[in-house]
Amino acid sequence: AQSVAQPEDQVNVAEGNPLTVKCTYSVSGNPYLFWYVQYPNRGLQFLLKYITGDNLVKGSYGFEAEFNKSQTSFHLKKPSALVSDSALYFCAVRDGLTGGGNKLTFGTGTQLKVEL
């Protein structure tokens, strides 16, 4: 079985400061990891993914994420937060070992609030 944990329901950060949104996962095989963002009353937007290769993945809007196999983590980061980054962030995983399509398991989401 595959699972994802986002230990923080909410993260508060001041604009201009670096931000981190945490995600840990559990899979049987190699993980395929994704971050999505959801703005109010809108669907999820894809930010970035890790499949293989470099542990530091860069994505949209200046976001990046670091894959750490030993800690089974895939934390989302941004060097300098903007108020417009305030949204709900979801981490998702698919176990590369299993078949049956592209069924993703999502975390419960982390609300990011960036304040002036």
Added chain:
Amino acid sequence: GAGVSQSPSNKVTEKGKDVELRCDPISGHTALYWYRQSLGQGLEFLIYFQGNSAPDKSGLPSDRFSAERTGGSVSTLTIQRTQQEDSAVYLCASSEGTSGTIEQYFGPGTRLTVT
């Protein structure tokens, strides 16, 4: 290009009534997914379609839920005899294929309220 569209955007229904939710995926995307997002919870997988293959229904919570995909494009999620616990946002997503490396593109969702 056009993204995933869903209709209606909001639906209020009385307990016991049937509802149909529609999803129009991105043109050319062969895979289509339905998820449910309940307040305070993450996204819950419901059902997945890939081409002409039999759908993966493993996430449907009860036999009141069903979905079909006609002509490999538009999909309809039907909930029969709605209950208050069915109240949630229903999200549809599509992707170019079924490889686990491919990201899914989501629609804006249908907010279902059962009174």
